[in-house]
Structures are given as structure tokens and as C-alpha cells.
Amino acid sequence: MxxxxxxxxxxxxxxxxxxxxxxxxxxxxxxxxxxxxxxxxxxxxxxxxxxxxxxxxxxxxxxxxxxxxxxxxxxxxxxxxxxxxxxxxxxxxxxxxxxxxxxxxxxxxxxxxxxxxxxxxxxxxxxxxxxxxxxxxxxxxxxxxxxxxxxxxxxxxxxxxxxxxxxxxxxxxxxxxxxxxxxxxxxxxxxxxxxxxxxxxxxxxxxxxxxxxxxxxxxxxxxxxxxxxxxxxxxxxxxxxxxxxxxxxxxxxxxxxxxxxxxxxRLPHTIAIKNERTAAVERLLAEHLPVLVPLPAPAGLTSGALYKWHWRLHDTDLDTGAAARALRTAGVRASRPARPLHQAPLFTDPGLGRAVGLAQIAPPDPSGYPGTAGLLERLVEIDTRDMYDPLPDGDPDPYELALTTAATALHARTRSDRKARLT
The missing domain is CATH 3.40.640.10 (Type I PLP-dependent aspartate aminotransferase-like (Major domain))
Known part of the structure; x- marks a missing residue:
């Protein structure tokens, strides 16, 4: 655009x-x-x-x-x-x-x-x-x-x-x-x-x-x-x-x-706006959809704004994909993060690169990558492309309605799933 x-x-x-x-x-x-x-x-x-x-x-x-x-x-x-x-x-x-x-x-x-x-x-x-x-x-x-x-x-x-x-x-x-x-x-x-x-x-x-x-x-x-x-x-x-x-x-x-x-x-201005919007949306998230908790800011970060946001789902009765879908339906640009490299075909099929003349890739560690799994577990990714300009004076934050709508949908989904398990 x-x-x-x-x-x-x-x-x-x-x-x-x-x-x-x-x-x-x-x-x-x-x-x-x-x-x-x-x-x-x-x-x-x-x-x-x-x-x-x-x-x-x-x-x-x-x-x-x-x-x-x-x-x-x-x-x-x-x-x-x-x-x-x-x-x-x-x-x-x-x-x-x-x-x-x-x-x-x-x-x-x-x-x-x-x-x-x-x-x-x-x-x-x-x-x-x-x-x-x-x-x-x-x-x-x-x-x-x-x-x-x-x-x-x-x-x-x-x-x-x-x-x-x-x-x-x-x-x-x-x-x-x-x-x-x-x-x-x-x-x-x-x-x-x-x-x-x-x-x-x-x-x-x-x-x-x-x-x-x-x-x-x-x-x-x-x-x-x-x-x-x-x-x-x-x-x-x-x-x-x-x-x-x-x-x-x-x-x-x-x-x-x-x-x-x-x-x-305008980068300093962009960073300031994104950080202001991040803080506002995180307050709304805590109020309306507390089952999603933002990843903590990196220790040592003294300047800059996050390119993408990541919220962790803490309700084990909910599916992370369902949470992302509920947010998207409510108008939030949400998805699951990309899978880690060790799960990509380039690594799971070490000879794949030969199709375009690349050297054979060493296979990933079969013991896995527990830290990577822990980072990505139950994580929802938020595209921040709608966070680069401030809200017009006096306008309500559109995320308030979106998060409230998503919370209602997820609550209904949780009740339905629990009822299905009981029956």
C-alpha cells in the first residue's frame, strides 16, 4: 500500500x-x-x-x-x-x-x-x-x-x-x-x-x-x-x-x-508511535483478554520498537490456532509464528538443495531444540502494520472492540469444548 x-x-x-x-x-x-x-x-x-x-x-x-x-x-x-x-x-x-x-x-x-x-x-x-x-x-x-x-x-x-x-x-x-x-x-x-x-x-x-x-x-x-x-x-x-x-x-x-x-x-517518530500504541494495546489486552500475555521486553533493550508482537496463550483449554482465528475474525492481524528452521524441508530432507545445485545440508539435531520449542509454544503473532500512526484525537482504540469481540468468541469456544468433554 x-x-x-x-x-x-x-x-x-x-x-x-x-x-x-x-x-x-x-x-x-x-x-x-x-x-x-x-x-x-x-x-x-x-x-x-x-x-x-x-x-x-x-x-x-x-x-x-x-x-x-x-x-x-x-x-x-x-x-x-x-x-x-x-x-x-x-x-x-x-x-x-x-x-x-x-x-x-x-x-x-x-x-x-x-x-x-x-x-x-x-x-x-x-x-x-x-x-x-x-x-x-x-x-x-x-x-x-x-x-x-x-x-x-x-x-x-x-x-x-x-x-x-x-x-x-x-x-x-x-x-x-x-x-x-x-x-x-x-x-x-x-x-x-x-x-x-x-x-x-x-x-x-x-x-x-x-x-x-x-x-x-x-x-x-x-x-x-x-x-x-x-x-x-x-x-x-x-x-x-x-x-x-x-x-x-x-x-x-x-x-x-x-x-x-x-x-x-522519521524513524525516531515511528519508534515513538509504535511504542505508544504497543503500551496502549497491552493495557487493553490485560483488561479484555488476559489469557494472552505479551512476551516480556528483551533485557537490555534501550531503544527501538518491536517489528512484530507475540502474545502467549496461557489457557491450556484453548487451542492457539483457535485464538489466532478469533483475533483475525475480530479484525486483528494475527497468525501463528513461522515454524523453526529445523522443521523446514531444507533441513528435514538434507539432499533437497541439490535440486538447485546447493551442497547437501547437515540434518538437524535429532535430540531437538527445546529452547526453540519453548519460545514458540502457544505463541500468537501480531502483524503491527496498523501501528504506525497515532489514533485521531478522541477516537476509541479499535483494538478495544476487537479484543472484546475475540474474548467473547473464545469464551464461548471454551464453554462448548468443556461441555463436549463432559458429555
Whole structure:
């Protein structure tokens, strides 16, 4: 949905709320100008709109580190794995409760994902479990700040330093998040953000990459950026390679850069609104539907807003799927979370990747991932795309009616199920 939030008034239901993303009229006017100009190639050293987006991202997200924009978050991830130059066959520790691309982006580099358990309360990778999975082939650890919940940056950095591992941060859900005051993305050897789909910062499609390592940065330039930009690298070997490139073309479009920059400029405002709406809805949830309890905020989270909400169902007489359906019927954008990676066909059928030329994937640990199961157990996921603008003054909160309606439906469902069991 592409629209501004300006000029809307009148009360709306939860289902009728304007869905993110939208952009300012100024950004849309710049996009129209770019279309009229007709130069979408961005093949020169640095297109002005892309360069501006990268500068804003450096200041807003990356603590002043240099940032390059790619065509997608996946493209940024693939570039990051390649720029680390890990040996083919190297193992990368990664949480089973991660977004799928966190893992699949490493496969073209012939890297081997090793799934690890997570803390059932925080969702962060369990470093004790990760330590038990270390082998002489382990070369890196990738962390995902899942759902906008930062992992403890000092602990993962210390773990990687102790075991001589590269650290990659996937911050695709965590725009503007800080852990104990430190921006996510600044602990890793390389970090990425997605700026696609309906992320808090979205250009419709795009990704951002940052690193403080000059060598990794120059490799990433040659791997992902157009020739005239890549030729600026200092390393003579890489500069020679930049003449032809390395078979990739991951440059962003100026339109995506304009739209993402618009969101980056307003990110502090976006975070404030989402946190205000989160607090209001959690109060309503406690009042009208107390069988659903929000996951606690991650310890150490000092800034940022959750990309998605997760509420745990504490009534064992209710089915989690039924709770999600009742919420959807009432107008709340609810579902079950995606299943963990160790249950995905890519891992349950280790030879499946050969169909597209990927190396065979190591099967998941047959003993299971109890922390991951504990995190996802009886969890309902709430899409927050209707939480990016404040309620009009004087309007009732549409979630109050929605949660009351869902509570009535679930209460009736519980009575019916209990009656059926008695008979």
C-alpha cells in the first residue's frame, strides 16, 4: 500500500486501519521526478539519492559506520557472507528460530549452517548450546535480532572473539534498536538491514550493509556495486577485479533509496508511535483478554520498537490456532509464528538443495531444540502494520472492540469444548 497518512479522520475498526508502509508527499514527489528523468540505472560512482540514503542510514542505524545500499536484504546478506571470505565448507552457527534468509543466503557460498537452540524467554541464540556445536570447521556466528528483539551484543561479541569466529548481525527486524545504548549492527564484523516489504524502514525493496573492516568493505563494493563505484577501492587486486565485477549486480534503485531515506528520517517518530500504541494495546489486552500475555521486553533493550508482537496463550483449554482465528475474525492481524528452521524441508530432507545445485545440508539435531520449542509454544503473532500512526484525537482504540469481540468468541469456544468433554 502506497499512501500518506495525512488527511485521515474519523474512527476506524482494527481491520480498517491504514497499513504500513506509506511515504511523505515530498518523497513521492521526488519519485515522480526520478521517473520523469528516466535514469534508473544508477551505474555511476554513487547516485545522489542512493548516496544520501546511505549517509542517513550511517547516522541513524550504524553509529557512523559506512553503509552501502543493495537491491534487497537478501542481496546484502549474500554479499556479507561472500565479503567475509570464509572457506567453502566452513560452518556457521545460527539460531533455529531465525528468518529463513539468514540461513539460505549463506548457501551459495558453500557454507554449512549449524542450527543452534535459543533461550526460550528471550529468543536469543543459546551460546552454551552454540559452544557445544563448535568444530574445527566453525568459522562464524550469525545472530538475528528476531522480531526486533536484540540479542546481548556483548555476549555474542565476546563469544566470537574467544573462539576466533566472524560475527554477522542480521538486523532486518530491528531498525533503530539499541542494546544497552549500543546500536544493533555495530558489534558484528559485518551487519545488514532489510529495507524491503513492510519493514519499519522500507523502500519497497532494498538492503543495507555496514562494516568497520576496510577489507570486508572493499570486497563488498566489488561484489555488489557498479563498476565505477567499485573502482574506487584501494586494494590493487580488488580494483583489477572491479573492471569486470564478480558476477553479481546488487545495486539498489534510486526510487528505493528515496523511499527508504524518507522512513529513516522519521524513524525516531515511528519508534515513538509504535511504542505508544504497543503500551496502549497491552493495557487493553490485560483488561479484555488476559489469557494472552505479551512476551516480556528483551533485557537490555534501550531503544527501538518491536517489528512484530507475540502474545502467549496461557489457557491450556484453548487451542492457539483457535485464538489466532478469533483475533483475525475480530479484525486483528494475527497468525501463528513461522515454524523453526529445523522443521523446514531444507533441513528435514538434507539432499533437497541439490535440486538447485546447493551442497547437501547437515540434518538437524535429532535430540531437538527445546529452547526453540519453548519460545514458540502457544505463541500468537501480531502483524503491527496498523501501528504506525497515532489514533485521531478522541477516537476509541479499535483494538478495544476487537479484543472484546475475540474474548467473547473464545469464551464461548471454551464453554462448548468443556461441555463436549463432559458429555
Amino acid at each position: 502506497t499512501a500518506t497518512a495525512e488527511g485521515r479522520s474519523g474512527s476506524v475498526t482494527a481491520a480498517e486501519r491504514l497499513l504500513w508502509p506509506w511515504w511523505s508527499e515530498g518523497a513521492l514527489e521526488t519519485v515522480r521526478w526520478l521517473l520523469e528523468e528516466g535514469d534508473m540505472a544508477a551505474a555511476g560512482p554513487v547516485h545522489p539519492q542512493i548516496g544520501e540514503c546511505e549517509q542517513i542510514a550511517s547516522a541513524v542505524l550504524a553509529g557512523g559506520r559506512p553503509v552501502m545500499m543493495c537491491d534487497s536484504g537478501t542481496g546484502a546478506l549474500e554479499t556479507a557472507y561472500a565479503a567475509l571470505r570464509l572457506e567453502p565448507g566452513s560452518e556457521v552457527l545460527v539460531a533455529s528460530a531465525s528468518f529463513r534468509t539468514t540461513v539460505t543466503a549463506m548457501l551459495p557460498q558453500r557454507l554449512v549452517p549449524v542450527l543452534c537452540d535459543v533461550d526460550p524467554v528471550t529468543g536469543a541464540i543459546d551460546l552454551r548450546d552454540a559452544a557445544a556445536r563448535l568444530t574445527p570447521r566453525t568459522a562464524a556466528l550469525t545472530v538475528t535480532h528476531l522480531w526486533g528483539r536484540p540479542v546481548p551484543l556483548d555476549a555474542v561479541r565476546e563469544f566470537c572473539d574467544r573462539h576466533h569466529l566472524a560475527l554477522l548481525e542480521d538486523c532486518s527486524h530491528a531498525h533503530g534498536a539499541r542494546w544497552r545504548g549500543r546500536p544493533v549492527g555495530t558489534a558484528g564484523d559485518v551487519a545488514i538491514w532489510s529495507t524491503g516489504t513492510w519493514k519499519p524502514v522500507s523502500g519497497g525493496r532494498g538492503g543495507l550493509l555496514t562494516t568497520a573492516d576496510r577489507t570486508v568493505w572493499e570486497r563488498a563494493l566489488v561484489l555488489a556495486q557498479p563498476k565505477h563505484r567499485a573502482l574506487r577501492v584501494r586494494d590493487e587486486v580488488l580494483r583489477a577485479l572491479a573492471e569486470t565485477g564478480a558476477g553479481h549486480n546488487r545495486r539498489a534503485t534510486p526510487i528505493a533509496a528515496v523511499l527508504a531515506a524518507d522512513h529513516l528520517r
